[in-house]
Amino acid sequence: MAAEKESSAGRLKTSIEAEILSGRLLPGERLDEQVLAARFVVSRTPVREALMQLSSAGLVQIRPRQGAFVARLSIRQIVAMAEFLTELESLAAEYAARRMTPEERRQLRQIWDESAACVASLEVERYAECNRCFHEAIYAGSRNEYLAQQLITIRARIRLYQRYPFQQPGEIANSFAEHGRIVEAIHEGMADQVRAQMRAHLLRGSHFFADMVATLPDALDTDGTDAA
């Protein structure tokens, strides 16, 4: 958790990742090594290192002898990831219901309580943050490092294609209410029910996701390999 001294490559990775995840760098965009090196006032070496790491994370696609591009997912791939994410979240919720300590269950309820403040005031950004905390608390409670890590990675990647999750009217209230039922069921350790609830929660959310995918610009509607 401690920040310590970070290497140039580390800073680069963080910065570029942030620009991709925030949408400032769009899928398919070229990531020129020299341009990045100049921008961050370093040599190409740490730039290449950062790009390689982002490539491993799936955020950047490196085509041999052609350079690095912000990863571009096909509709098919996005749907596959969303489907996968739904099942993994449900699984984590089930494990959490079975494995969380009383203290962790209290903390989860507290996170939910705190998110209540954003519901009435319609603070979209802040609720999105609360939402992330809520889900990540469940990841940790699943007591399966590997599962938790996968979830964080997939969430980060898919977020790119799901930019305004809580802007639909009533969406914050819906999410909040569903979270409340999940908190309750986790508190009582009803594992199977928690799993079903989490799946329903995400499936309902992905309707908005599907709507958004359906209105994507044509530029993103490729299989991701033959980008111009």
Next chain:
Amino acid sequence: MAAEKESSAGRLKTSIEAEILSGRLLPGERLDEQVLAARFVVSRTPVREALMQLSSAGLVQIRPRQGAFVARLSIRQIVAMAEFLTELESLAAEYAARRMTPEERRQLRQIWDESAACVASLEVERYAECNRCFHEAIYAGSRNEYLAQQLITIRARIRLYQRYPFQQPGEIANSFAEHGRIVEAIHEGMADQVRAQMRAHLLRGSHFFADMVATLPDALDTDGTDAA
């Protein structure tokens, strides 16, 4: 699919990965940059690149100022991966039951038919190969690239710690019978039942796995971070 000319770093990555996954390089073993550079007749740069990529993939652990080592998983991590694998296999089986084409269902049955030959003759190696084909056919049938890729990756990693899966007496016969029931249920598209059967199939198999873990040499019984 085409191999083409591969970069030095790419060749290194592939070679080292193969040596790790095949067990020629054992968990905990040191990967000296200079030695590798000399062996493959390249400079340190591509070696470092390959090691970093393998580190991202989890096959290699880089300890600051001490170099790279073949990743060593703790019991906790192995159990987490096995648990995760079980759920993913079950999920893939459910999807396969819902999504496989008639042709794919026929092929799956054929794979199973061919594996019958190894049951009576107790050909352990060949049955292991049939087993892999069987499971990979289901991965493909799940029609979820991401899920399929995850499964292949996890299987490859966990295989290192599960070296003799079909040597227990009667284990081949058990596995074959369970596969038969799964083939049947997939053929009839009974998705929920297939999922439950696959889970049971793997959980029973993991008893042997747990037995093996319990008898691991002490050298592997660490949390993977403080290895001597």
Next chain:
DNA sequence: ATACAAATTATTGTATACCATTTAGTCATT
């Protein structure tokens, strides 16, 4: 004018070099 071929340009991939930091090993001192 267009299409195809050749040369140039630009960029990736690799090699080499440098410095700082740290670990491990050796030697000396108590």
Next chain:
DNA sequence: AATGACTAAATGGTATACAATAATTTGTAT
């Protein structure tokens, strides 16, 4: 004998130079 300091070696990080290749542009011929 044990502990401490000093030295040597190797990693981590970065920079720069060179080689190989892909993209682009230019030129020529039909």
